[in-house]
Amino acid sequence: MLAERFRKLRGLAWRVMDGIFENMWDYKYVPIEIIARDSGVEEHKAEKVLKTLSNEKLIELKQTEYLGAAFTFLGLSLYSLNRFVRKNIVTMLGEKMGEGKESMVYNCISKWGEAVLKFHKVGYTSFKRVREKRDYGDLHYTVLMIRSAKNEFNALKKLHSKVSVPKPYGWEGNAVLMELIDAKELYKVRLENPKEVLDYIIEEVREMWKLGIVHGDLSQFNILVNPEGIWFIDFPQAIDLNEIETDEELRMAEEILRRDLTNLISYFRKTYRVEVDADRIVEEILKS
Template identity: 30%
Template sequence: MVVAADQIRSLNRYEKTILLALEREMKRYSWVPLEQLKVATKLSESEINYRLSRLIGWGMVRFNPVPYDGYALVFGGYDTLALTTLTRKGTISAFGTLIGEGKESVVYDALGLGPVAIKFHRIGQRSFNSVRLNREYMPGEGHCPWLIASKKSAEREYLALKILHPAVSVPLPIDQNRHTVVMSLINGQNLNRCRLDEPGDVLDEILDNLQKAFGAGLIHADLSEYNILIEDGKCVIIDWPQWVETTHPNAQTILERDIDNILVYFWRKYRVTYDRTDAIRCVTG
């Protein structure tokens, strides 16, 4: 769960110092020794212990006594650091409520210059190894795979949105920090929850957007009715962290899988037919 906004507001500067120190030290330790934390923060032991107990209570830090007293940053703490930075930069001024939860993220609405969505990437929350990952997400070494992978995933998604917007109908990328992406809030429903009046037109529009993305060198690679939002009858394609380049050795297979997912969905739900070869030709130009 993402940390509540009032806890961020009441975060003491020593608590922030500790979170930042943990973030840095976790490049070297899975569990940062108390002694190391003392050196890194220059705080007294009693101050650190008091601050740590609060951070643990808020679900930002975890403690492990074996084989030595060690502390680790967890998603709650990483969320807090990102939100603190985004607030300081003025990207967001008020934090809202949960609007979406996927396999690998939680999404909140918030207020920035206008209404925005903040996506917190959550790669490897439970069992890191069971998560489908690009090899490049995997650090050669390092002790905190979830932190690195979640940050890489957010950076990758932000890059895709930067490349694609506005030529392709995707959310406007606004900012990115750590494992988060801030983008425009789409006022709509996931395609799987819609009952479309003109499904054929929407399918054409989706293929047209895939073609534009392909022209920009990108294939979505995780496309389905869950990753398309319908706003005022128009499609917006979301959830881009897994994109691959059109020069990828498996590009053709990956693209065909994306297209098949969509064609099958429109056939099953609306009985709209679209020749598969034509669809592929339409997207690849």
């Protein structure tokens, strides 16, 4: 579906979308005049293209004192894919691997071979202050999708050399390109050595903390397992300890670490009757 929609788009449409992308941090709906100026497409032509894209639900048009445009999730995803394609980083889109409330995940062929393209659908309001020139209220929701993708990419970059996560290959718009892991979610497998696996997970979470990252949504759904190993995925809500500025923010990060570990430990208790003292583990990690 995505590949078909992608093929129908022409150069003019991509240029007009460039005009939206370049200005979406400054305007919730980018004025057509600015789109025309930055894309080099004449205003009446740009308007025609925008109307077509709006009929196809790739952008949203809004008439106030001026006519303005913003992406939809689908439009931003196609545009982000195109940024990978025109840089020759992604050469072919494959099957959809899954779609949920938070993302749409495809497999693809990239410069590094088979890979995963994850399109972010939601934005996370983390506790950390939004240090950007515009208030949240003035931003279009698609800007928040981009921020989620960026946050996931940054967390994977900080972790991948030392922690078992997919290798991050690239970030464009709301899309993150990463290594394809051929494994199943933890909740789908029956482990033969649950205690060993839990101990390993705890050591990896400790390593993440040392590297300054708290996952923030750790669960049996966001850990992949196969006979060769274990991988952590799904980092858009990750917290970067280096960005923390106050004691209160640090306490909140510690609470999120505690929640992550408590969730997992209780999953292992219920599923495998493995008993581990969550509080003791958390205190130990905080000290390391």
